[in-house]
Amino acid sequence: MSNAQNTQLNSVLPTSSPYKLIKFCYFILALLVVSCGDAKTGNTPKMQQTVEQSETTPEPKSTTKTILCFGDSITAGYGLDDVNDGYTAVLQQRIDSLNLDYTVINSGVSGETTAGGRGRIDWVIKQKPSIFLLELGANDGLRGVALTETKSNLQAIIDVVKAQSPETTIILAGMQLPPNMGQDYTTEFKKLFIDVAEQNNIAFIPFILKDVGGIASLNQNDGIxxxxxxxxxxxxxxxxTLEPLIVN
Incomplete structure:
Protein backbone atom coordinates (compact mmCIF):
# COMPACT_ATOMS: atom_id res chain seq x y z
CA MET A 1 0.00 0.00 0.00
CA SER A 2 1.35 3.50 -0.88
CA ASN A 3 1.86 6.35 1.57
CA ALA A 4 -1.03 8.21 -0.06
CA GLN A 5 -3.29 5.20 0.50
CA ASN A 6 -2.09 4.95 4.14
CA THR A 7 -2.86 8.61 4.65
CA GLN A 8 -6.32 8.19 3.11
CA LEU A 9 -7.05 5.14 5.22
CA ASN A 10 -5.83 6.80 8.42
CA SER A 11 -8.02 9.81 7.70
CA VAL A 12 -11.17 7.68 7.73
CA LEU A 13 -10.14 5.07 10.31
CA PRO A 14 -11.88 5.78 13.62
CA THR A 15 -9.49 5.72 16.58
CA SER A 16 -11.53 6.85 19.54
CA SER A 17 -14.91 5.13 19.31
CA PRO A 18 -15.34 1.31 19.40
CA TYR A 19 -18.82 1.78 17.99
CA LYS A 20 -17.47 3.67 14.98
CA LEU A 21 -14.75 1.07 14.56
CA ILE A 22 -17.34 -1.70 14.33
CA LYS A 23 -19.35 0.31 11.79
CA PHE A 24 -16.22 0.80 9.74
CA CYS A 25 -15.51 -2.95 9.75
CA TYR A 26 -19.03 -3.62 8.52
CA PHE A 27 -18.48 -1.02 5.79
CA ILE A 28 -15.32 -2.77 4.61
CA LEU A 29 -17.06 -6.16 4.74
CA ALA A 30 -19.96 -4.82 2.70
CA LEU A 31 -17.56 -3.54 0.05
CA LEU A 32 -15.96 -6.96 -0.21
CA VAL A 33 -19.32 -8.71 -0.54
CA VAL A 34 -20.54 -6.31 -3.24
CA SER A 35 -17.24 -6.65 -5.07
CA CYS A 36 -17.47 -10.45 -5.06
CA GLY A 37 -21.10 -10.29 -6.09
CA ASP A 38 -20.27 -8.12 -9.09
CA ALA A 39 -17.57 -10.56 -10.15
CA LYS A 40 -20.01 -13.48 -10.02
CA THR A 41 -22.68 -11.51 -11.80
CA GLY A 42 -20.25 -10.74 -14.57
CA ASN A 43 -19.91 -14.45 -15.28
CA THR A 44 -23.60 -15.31 -15.05
CA PRO A 45 -24.78 -14.23 -18.53
CA LYS A 46 -22.12 -16.38 -20.22
CA MET A 47 -23.07 -19.35 -18.07
CA GLN A 48 -26.79 -18.91 -18.80
CA GLN A 49 -26.07 -18.52 -22.50
CA THR A 50 -24.13 -21.78 -22.54
CA VAL A 51 -26.96 -23.64 -20.78
CA GLU A 52 -29.60 -22.18 -23.08
CA GLN A 53 -27.59 -23.09 -26.17
CA SER A 54 -27.14 -26.67 -24.98
CA GLU A 55 -30.88 -26.98 -24.37
CA THR A 56 -32.09 -25.40 -27.60
CA THR A 57 -29.56 -26.71 -30.11
CA PRO A 58 -31.28 -29.62 -31.90
CA GLU A 59 -29.48 -32.88 -32.34
CA PRO A 60 -28.85 -33.73 -35.97
CA LYS A 61 -31.28 -36.32 -37.32
CA SER A 62 -30.65 -38.84 -40.05
CA THR A 63 -34.34 -39.53 -40.61
CA THR A 64 -35.37 -38.93 -44.19
CA LYS A 65 -38.61 -40.93 -44.53
CA THR A 66 -41.98 -40.04 -43.10
CA ILE A 67 -45.21 -41.82 -42.23
CA LEU A 68 -48.11 -39.37 -42.47
CA CYS A 69 -51.18 -40.32 -40.45
CA PHE A 70 -54.08 -38.38 -41.95
CA GLY A 71 -57.19 -38.75 -39.87
CA ASP A 72 -59.73 -37.55 -37.34
CA SER A 73 -59.88 -37.54 -33.53
CA ILE A 74 -58.60 -41.10 -33.27
CA THR A 75 -55.37 -40.07 -34.95
CA ALA A 76 -55.30 -36.71 -33.19
CA GLY A 77 -55.46 -38.45 -29.80
CA TYR A 78 -58.59 -36.68 -28.63
CA GLY A 79 -59.11 -36.67 -24.86
CA LEU A 80 -55.65 -37.88 -23.91
CA ASP A 81 -53.74 -35.93 -21.27
CA ASP A 82 -50.47 -36.56 -23.08
CA VAL A 83 -50.17 -36.67 -26.87
CA ASN A 84 -47.35 -39.19 -26.41
CA ASP A 85 -50.01 -41.71 -25.40
CA GLY A 86 -51.67 -41.63 -28.82
CA TYR A 87 -51.21 -44.48 -31.27
CA THR A 88 -49.04 -42.40 -33.61
CA ALA A 89 -46.57 -41.69 -30.79
CA VAL A 90 -46.60 -45.35 -29.77
CA LEU A 91 -45.74 -46.25 -33.37
CA GLN A 92 -42.84 -43.79 -33.30
CA GLN A 93 -41.52 -45.33 -30.10
CA ARG A 94 -41.59 -48.78 -31.67
CA ILE A 95 -39.92 -47.52 -34.84
CA ASP A 96 -37.19 -45.82 -32.81
CA SER A 97 -36.60 -48.97 -30.76
CA LEU A 98 -35.89 -50.81 -34.02
CA ASN A 99 -33.61 -48.02 -35.29
CA LEU A 100 -35.73 -47.57 -38.39
CA ASP A 101 -35.29 -44.45 -40.47
CA TYR A 102 -38.85 -43.12 -40.24
CA THR A 103 -40.64 -40.22 -38.57
CA VAL A 104 -44.36 -40.45 -37.83
CA ILE A 105 -46.30 -37.25 -38.55
CA ASN A 106 -49.64 -36.82 -36.80
CA SER A 107 -52.03 -35.02 -39.15
CA GLY A 108 -55.20 -35.81 -37.25
CA VAL A 109 -57.99 -33.26 -36.74
CA SER A 110 -60.73 -33.93 -34.22
CA GLY A 111 -64.17 -33.93 -35.84
CA GLU A 112 -62.73 -34.28 -39.33
CA THR A 113 -64.97 -35.77 -42.01
CA THR A 114 -63.93 -37.16 -45.36
CA ALA A 115 -65.09 -33.87 -46.90
CA GLY A 116 -62.82 -31.95 -44.55
CA GLY A 117 -59.92 -34.24 -45.39
CA ARG A 118 -60.58 -33.77 -49.08
CA GLY A 119 -60.37 -30.03 -48.54
CA ARG A 120 -56.92 -30.07 -46.93
CA ILE A 121 -55.19 -32.95 -48.68
CA ASP A 122 -53.61 -30.76 -51.38
CA TRP A 123 -51.67 -28.84 -48.74
CA VAL A 124 -50.80 -31.79 -46.50
CA ILE A 125 -49.48 -34.05 -49.25
CA LYS A 126 -46.80 -31.49 -50.11
CA GLN A 127 -44.73 -33.21 -47.42
CA LYS A 128 -44.27 -36.13 -49.85
CA PRO A 129 -44.47 -38.90 -47.23
CA SER A 130 -43.12 -42.35 -47.80
CA ILE A 131 -46.30 -43.84 -46.34
CA PHE A 132 -49.73 -42.23 -46.13
CA LEU A 133 -52.19 -43.70 -43.61
CA LEU A 134 -55.74 -42.59 -44.40
CA GLU A 135 -57.99 -42.82 -41.33
CA LEU A 136 -61.24 -40.98 -42.05
CA GLY A 137 -64.93 -41.82 -42.27
CA ALA A 138 -66.08 -42.38 -38.69
CA ASN A 139 -67.56 -38.90 -38.38
CA ASP A 140 -69.33 -39.34 -41.70
CA GLY A 141 -70.97 -42.48 -40.39
CA LEU A 142 -71.98 -41.00 -37.04
CA ARG A 143 -73.59 -38.09 -38.89
CA GLY A 144 -75.37 -40.33 -41.35
CA VAL A 145 -73.59 -38.91 -44.39
CA ALA A 146 -74.58 -40.60 -47.64
CA LEU A 147 -72.29 -43.57 -48.28
CA THR A 148 -71.74 -42.48 -51.87
CA GLU A 149 -70.38 -39.15 -50.62
CA THR A 150 -68.01 -40.77 -48.14
CA LYS A 151 -66.72 -43.15 -50.78
CA SER A 152 -66.29 -40.34 -53.30
CA ASN A 153 -64.31 -38.25 -50.83
CA LEU A 154 -62.02 -41.12 -49.88
CA GLN A 155 -61.35 -41.81 -53.55
CA ALA A 156 -60.64 -38.13 -54.20
CA ILE A 157 -58.08 -38.06 -51.36
CA ILE A 158 -56.38 -41.16 -52.70
CA ASP A 159 -56.34 -39.69 -56.22
CA VAL A 160 -54.57 -36.56 -54.98
CA VAL A 161 -51.94 -38.61 -53.15
CA LYS A 162 -51.30 -40.73 -56.22
CA ALA A 163 -51.07 -37.71 -58.50
CA GLN A 164 -48.96 -35.41 -56.32
CA SER A 165 -46.82 -38.00 -54.56
CA PRO A 166 -46.69 -41.13 -56.74
CA GLU A 167 -43.86 -42.65 -54.70
CA THR A 168 -46.05 -42.74 -51.57
CA THR A 169 -47.44 -46.03 -50.30
CA ILE A 170 -51.07 -45.67 -49.20
CA ILE A 171 -52.71 -47.51 -46.31
CA LEU A 172 -56.47 -47.24 -45.83
CA ALA A 173 -57.81 -47.75 -42.31
CA GLY A 174 -61.29 -49.24 -42.26
CA MET A 175 -63.98 -48.19 -39.80
CA GLN A 176 -67.15 -49.79 -38.47
CA LEU A 177 -70.20 -48.28 -36.81
CA PRO A 178 -72.24 -49.29 -33.77
CA PRO A 179 -75.42 -51.25 -34.61
CA ASN A 180 -77.75 -48.43 -33.54
CA MET A 181 -76.99 -46.70 -36.84
CA GLY A 182 -79.12 -49.33 -38.61
CA GLN A 183 -78.16 -52.73 -39.95
CA ASP A 184 -78.19 -51.85 -43.64
CA TYR A 185 -76.23 -48.63 -43.19
CA THR A 186 -73.57 -50.16 -40.92
CA THR A 187 -73.10 -53.14 -43.25
CA GLU A 188 -72.69 -50.97 -46.34
CA PHE A 189 -70.48 -48.56 -44.42
CA LYS A 190 -68.08 -51.36 -43.52
CA LYS A 191 -68.10 -52.62 -47.09
CA LEU A 192 -67.25 -49.28 -48.71
CA PHE A 193 -63.76 -49.29 -47.15
CA ILE A 194 -63.15 -52.79 -48.47
CA ASP A 195 -64.26 -51.71 -51.94
CA VAL A 196 -62.07 -48.58 -51.96
CA ALA A 197 -59.01 -50.59 -50.89
CA GLU A 198 -59.59 -53.26 -53.51
CA GLN A 199 -60.32 -50.82 -56.32
CA ASN A 200 -57.11 -48.92 -55.64
CA ASN A 201 -54.98 -51.98 -54.79
CA ILE A 202 -53.71 -50.39 -51.59
CA ALA A 203 -52.80 -51.76 -48.16
CA PHE A 204 -55.80 -52.15 -45.89
CA ILE A 205 -56.52 -52.27 -42.16
CA PRO A 206 -60.04 -53.79 -41.92
CA PHE A 207 -60.93 -52.10 -38.64
CA ILE A 208 -58.56 -49.67 -36.92
CA LEU A 209 -60.44 -50.06 -33.62
CA LYS A 210 -60.22 -53.84 -33.64
CA ASP A 211 -60.31 -55.23 -30.07
CA VAL A 212 -60.98 -51.68 -28.79
CA GLY A 213 -64.31 -50.50 -30.19
CA GLY A 214 -67.20 -51.19 -27.83
CA ILE A 215 -64.97 -52.26 -24.91
CA ALA A 216 -65.60 -49.83 -22.04
CA SER A 217 -62.29 -50.42 -20.25
CA LEU A 218 -60.34 -49.43 -23.38
CA ASN A 219 -62.27 -46.27 -24.14
CA GLN A 220 -62.82 -42.90 -22.55
CA ASN A 221 -66.08 -41.99 -20.85
CA ASP A 222 -67.71 -41.12 -24.17
CA GLY A 223 -67.38 -44.77 -25.20
CA ILE A 224 -66.00 -43.73 -28.59
CA THR A 241 -50.02 -53.69 -41.71
CA LEU A 242 -47.24 -51.12 -41.40
CA GLU A 243 -44.38 -53.41 -40.35
CA PRO A 244 -44.01 -55.32 -43.65
CA LEU A 245 -43.79 -51.99 -45.48
CA ILE A 246 -40.93 -50.49 -43.45
CA VAL A 247 -38.98 -53.42 -42.03
CA ASN A 248 -36.70 -55.03 -44.58
Whole structure:
Protein backbone atom coordinates (compact mmCIF):
# COMPACT_ATOMS: atom_id res chain seq x y z
CA MET A 1 0.00 0.00 0.00
CA SER A 2 1.35 3.50 -0.88
CA ASN A 3 1.86 6.35 1.57
CA ALA A 4 -1.03 8.21 -0.06
CA GLN A 5 -3.29 5.20 0.50
CA ASN A 6 -2.09 4.95 4.14
CA THR A 7 -2.86 8.61 4.65
CA GLN A 8 -6.32 8.19 3.11
CA LEU A 9 -7.05 5.14 5.22
CA ASN A 10 -5.83 6.80 8.42
CA SER A 11 -8.02 9.81 7.70
CA VAL A 12 -11.17 7.68 7.73
CA LEU A 13 -10.14 5.07 10.31
CA PRO A 14 -11.88 5.78 13.62
CA THR A 15 -9.49 5.72 16.58
CA SER A 16 -11.53 6.85 19.54
CA SER A 17 -14.91 5.13 19.31
CA PRO A 18 -15.34 1.31 19.40
CA TYR A 19 -18.82 1.78 17.99
CA LYS A 20 -17.47 3.67 14.98
CA LEU A 21 -14.75 1.07 14.56
CA ILE A 22 -17.34 -1.70 14.33
CA LYS A 23 -19.35 0.31 11.79
CA PHE A 24 -16.22 0.80 9.74
CA CYS A 25 -15.51 -2.95 9.75
CA TYR A 26 -19.03 -3.62 8.52
CA PHE A 27 -18.48 -1.02 5.79
CA ILE A 28 -15.32 -2.77 4.61
CA LEU A 29 -17.06 -6.16 4.74
CA ALA A 30 -19.96 -4.82 2.70
CA LEU A 31 -17.56 -3.54 0.05
CA LEU A 32 -15.96 -6.96 -0.21
CA VAL A 33 -19.32 -8.71 -0.54
CA VAL A 34 -20.54 -6.31 -3.24
CA SER A 35 -17.24 -6.65 -5.07
CA CYS A 36 -17.47 -10.45 -5.06
CA GLY A 37 -21.10 -10.29 -6.09
CA ASP A 38 -20.27 -8.12 -9.09
CA ALA A 39 -17.57 -10.56 -10.15
CA LYS A 40 -20.01 -13.48 -10.02
CA THR A 41 -22.68 -11.51 -11.80
CA GLY A 42 -20.25 -10.74 -14.57
CA ASN A 43 -19.91 -14.45 -15.28
CA THR A 44 -23.60 -15.31 -15.05
CA PRO A 45 -24.78 -14.23 -18.53
CA LYS A 46 -22.12 -16.38 -20.22
CA MET A 47 -23.07 -19.35 -18.07
CA GLN A 48 -26.79 -18.91 -18.80
CA GLN A 49 -26.07 -18.52 -22.50
CA THR A 50 -24.13 -21.78 -22.54
CA VAL A 51 -26.96 -23.64 -20.78
CA GLU A 52 -29.60 -22.18 -23.08
CA GLN A 53 -27.59 -23.09 -26.17
CA SER A 54 -27.14 -26.67 -24.98
CA GLU A 55 -30.88 -26.98 -24.37
CA THR A 56 -32.09 -25.40 -27.60
CA THR A 57 -29.56 -26.71 -30.11
CA PRO A 58 -31.28 -29.62 -31.90
CA GLU A 59 -29.48 -32.88 -32.34
CA PRO A 60 -28.85 -33.73 -35.97
CA LYS A 61 -31.28 -36.32 -37.32
CA SER A 62 -30.65 -38.84 -40.05
CA THR A 63 -34.34 -39.53 -40.61
CA THR A 64 -35.37 -38.93 -44.19
CA LYS A 65 -38.61 -40.93 -44.53
CA THR A 66 -41.98 -40.04 -43.10
CA ILE A 67 -45.21 -41.82 -42.23
CA LEU A 68 -48.11 -39.37 -42.47
CA CYS A 69 -51.18 -40.32 -40.45
CA PHE A 70 -54.08 -38.38 -41.95
CA GLY A 71 -57.19 -38.75 -39.87
CA ASP A 72 -59.73 -37.55 -37.34
CA SER A 73 -59.88 -37.54 -33.53
CA ILE A 74 -58.60 -41.10 -33.27
CA THR A 75 -55.37 -40.07 -34.95
CA ALA A 76 -55.30 -36.71 -33.19
CA GLY A 77 -55.46 -38.45 -29.80
CA TYR A 78 -58.59 -36.68 -28.63
CA GLY A 79 -59.11 -36.67 -24.86
CA LEU A 80 -55.65 -37.88 -23.91
CA ASP A 81 -53.74 -35.93 -21.27
CA ASP A 82 -50.47 -36.56 -23.08
CA VAL A 83 -50.17 -36.67 -26.87
CA ASN A 84 -47.35 -39.19 -26.41
CA ASP A 85 -50.01 -41.71 -25.40
CA GLY A 86 -51.67 -41.63 -28.82
CA TYR A 87 -51.21 -44.48 -31.27
CA THR A 88 -49.04 -42.40 -33.61
CA ALA A 89 -46.57 -41.69 -30.79
CA VAL A 90 -46.60 -45.35 -29.77
CA LEU A 91 -45.74 -46.25 -33.37
CA GLN A 92 -42.84 -43.79 -33.30
CA GLN A 93 -41.52 -45.33 -30.10
CA ARG A 94 -41.59 -48.78 -31.67
CA ILE A 95 -39.92 -47.52 -34.84
CA ASP A 96 -37.19 -45.82 -32.81
CA SER A 97 -36.60 -48.97 -30.76
CA LEU A 98 -35.89 -50.81 -34.02
CA ASN A 99 -33.61 -48.02 -35.29
CA LEU A 100 -35.73 -47.57 -38.39
CA ASP A 101 -35.29 -44.45 -40.47
CA TYR A 102 -38.85 -43.12 -40.24
CA THR A 103 -40.64 -40.22 -38.57
CA VAL A 104 -44.36 -40.45 -37.83
CA ILE A 105 -46.30 -37.25 -38.55
CA ASN A 106 -49.64 -36.82 -36.80
CA SER A 107 -52.03 -35.02 -39.15
CA GLY A 108 -55.20 -35.81 -37.25
CA VAL A 109 -57.99 -33.26 -36.74
CA SER A 110 -60.73 -33.93 -34.22
CA GLY A 111 -64.17 -33.93 -35.84
CA GLU A 112 -62.73 -34.28 -39.33
CA THR A 113 -64.97 -35.77 -42.01
CA THR A 114 -63.93 -37.16 -45.36
CA ALA A 115 -65.09 -33.87 -46.90
CA GLY A 116 -62.82 -31.95 -44.55
CA GLY A 117 -59.92 -34.24 -45.39
CA ARG A 118 -60.58 -33.77 -49.08
CA GLY A 119 -60.37 -30.03 -48.54
CA ARG A 120 -56.92 -30.07 -46.93
CA ILE A 121 -55.19 -32.95 -48.68
CA ASP A 122 -53.61 -30.76 -51.38
CA TRP A 123 -51.67 -28.84 -48.74
CA VAL A 124 -50.80 -31.79 -46.50
CA ILE A 125 -49.48 -34.05 -49.25
CA LYS A 126 -46.80 -31.49 -50.11
CA GLN A 127 -44.73 -33.21 -47.42
CA LYS A 128 -44.27 -36.13 -49.85
CA PRO A 129 -44.47 -38.90 -47.23
CA SER A 130 -43.12 -42.35 -47.80
CA ILE A 131 -46.30 -43.84 -46.34
CA PHE A 132 -49.73 -42.23 -46.13
CA LEU A 133 -52.19 -43.70 -43.61
CA LEU A 134 -55.74 -42.59 -44.40
CA GLU A 135 -57.99 -42.82 -41.33
CA LEU A 136 -61.24 -40.98 -42.05
CA GLY A 137 -64.93 -41.82 -42.27
CA ALA A 138 -66.08 -42.38 -38.69
CA ASN A 139 -67.56 -38.90 -38.38
CA ASP A 140 -69.33 -39.34 -41.70
CA GLY A 141 -70.97 -42.48 -40.39
CA LEU A 142 -71.98 -41.00 -37.04
CA ARG A 143 -73.59 -38.09 -38.89
CA GLY A 144 -75.37 -40.33 -41.35
CA VAL A 145 -73.59 -38.91 -44.39
CA ALA A 146 -74.58 -40.60 -47.64
CA LEU A 147 -72.29 -43.57 -48.28
CA THR A 148 -71.74 -42.48 -51.87
CA GLU A 149 -70.38 -39.15 -50.62
CA THR A 150 -68.01 -40.77 -48.14
CA LYS A 151 -66.72 -43.15 -50.78
CA SER A 152 -66.29 -40.34 -53.30
CA ASN A 153 -64.31 -38.25 -50.83
CA LEU A 154 -62.02 -41.12 -49.88
CA GLN A 155 -61.35 -41.81 -53.55
CA ALA A 156 -60.64 -38.13 -54.20
CA ILE A 157 -58.08 -38.06 -51.36
CA ILE A 158 -56.38 -41.16 -52.70
CA ASP A 159 -56.34 -39.69 -56.22
CA VAL A 160 -54.57 -36.56 -54.98
CA VAL A 161 -51.94 -38.61 -53.15
CA LYS A 162 -51.30 -40.73 -56.22
CA ALA A 163 -51.07 -37.71 -58.50
CA GLN A 164 -48.96 -35.41 -56.32
CA SER A 165 -46.82 -38.00 -54.56
CA PRO A 166 -46.69 -41.13 -56.74
CA GLU A 167 -43.86 -42.65 -54.70
CA THR A 168 -46.05 -42.74 -51.57
CA THR A 169 -47.44 -46.03 -50.30
CA ILE A 170 -51.07 -45.67 -49.20
CA ILE A 171 -52.71 -47.51 -46.31
CA LEU A 172 -56.47 -47.24 -45.83
CA ALA A 173 -57.81 -47.75 -42.31
CA GLY A 174 -61.29 -49.24 -42.26
CA MET A 175 -63.98 -48.19 -39.80
CA GLN A 176 -67.15 -49.79 -38.47
CA LEU A 177 -70.20 -48.28 -36.81
CA PRO A 178 -72.24 -49.29 -33.77
CA PRO A 179 -75.42 -51.25 -34.61
CA ASN A 180 -77.75 -48.43 -33.54
CA MET A 181 -76.99 -46.70 -36.84
CA GLY A 182 -79.12 -49.33 -38.61
CA GLN A 183 -78.16 -52.73 -39.95
CA ASP A 184 -78.19 -51.85 -43.64
CA TYR A 185 -76.23 -48.63 -43.19
CA THR A 186 -73.57 -50.16 -40.92
CA THR A 187 -73.10 -53.14 -43.25
CA GLU A 188 -72.69 -50.97 -46.34
CA PHE A 189 -70.48 -48.56 -44.42
CA LYS A 190 -68.08 -51.36 -43.52
CA LYS A 191 -68.10 -52.62 -47.09
CA LEU A 192 -67.25 -49.28 -48.71
CA PHE A 193 -63.76 -49.29 -47.15
CA ILE A 194 -63.15 -52.79 -48.47
CA ASP A 195 -64.26 -51.71 -51.94
CA VAL A 196 -62.07 -48.58 -51.96
CA ALA A 197 -59.01 -50.59 -50.89
CA GLU A 198 -59.59 -53.26 -53.51
CA GLN A 199 -60.32 -50.82 -56.32
CA ASN A 200 -57.11 -48.92 -55.64
CA ASN A 201 -54.98 -51.98 -54.79
CA ILE A 202 -53.71 -50.39 -51.59
CA ALA A 203 -52.80 -51.76 -48.16
CA PHE A 204 -55.80 -52.15 -45.89
CA ILE A 205 -56.52 -52.27 -42.16
CA PRO A 206 -60.04 -53.79 -41.92
CA PHE A 207 -60.93 -52.10 -38.64
CA ILE A 208 -58.56 -49.67 -36.92
CA LEU A 209 -60.44 -50.06 -33.62
CA LYS A 210 -60.22 -53.84 -33.64
CA ASP A 211 -60.31 -55.23 -30.07
CA VAL A 212 -60.98 -51.68 -28.79
CA GLY A 213 -64.31 -50.50 -30.19
CA GLY A 214 -67.20 -51.19 -27.83
CA ILE A 215 -64.97 -52.26 -24.91
CA ALA A 216 -65.60 -49.83 -22.04
CA SER A 217 -62.29 -50.42 -20.25
CA LEU A 218 -60.34 -49.43 -23.38
CA ASN A 219 -62.27 -46.27 -24.14
CA GLN A 220 -62.82 -42.90 -22.55
CA ASN A 221 -66.08 -41.99 -20.85
CA ASP A 222 -67.71 -41.12 -24.17
CA GLY A 223 -67.38 -44.77 -25.20
CA ILE A 224 -66.00 -43.73 -28.59
CA UNK A 225 -62.42 -42.53 -28.21
CA UNK A 226 -59.69 -44.94 -27.04
CA UNK A 227 -57.94 -44.30 -23.74
CA UNK A 228 -54.22 -44.84 -23.18
CA UNK A 229 -54.50 -48.63 -23.15
CA UNK A 230 -56.82 -48.54 -26.13
CA UNK A 231 -54.33 -46.53 -28.16
CA UNK A 232 -51.65 -49.13 -27.47
CA UNK A 233 -53.89 -51.75 -29.05
CA UNK A 234 -54.67 -49.45 -31.99
CA UNK A 235 -50.92 -49.06 -32.51
CA UNK A 236 -50.55 -52.85 -32.57
CA UNK A 237 -53.33 -53.13 -35.13
CA UNK A 238 -51.73 -50.52 -37.39
CA UNK A 239 -48.31 -52.12 -36.92
CA UNK A 240 -49.55 -55.42 -38.36
CA THR A 241 -50.02 -53.69 -41.71
CA LEU A 242 -47.24 -51.12 -41.40
CA GLU A 243 -44.38 -53.41 -40.35
CA PRO A 244 -44.01 -55.32 -43.65
CA LEU A 245 -43.79 -51.99 -45.48
CA ILE A 246 -40.93 -50.49 -43.45
CA VAL A 247 -38.98 -53.42 -42.03
CA ASN A 248 -36.70 -55.03 -44.58
Missing amino acids: HPNVEGHKIVANTVWE
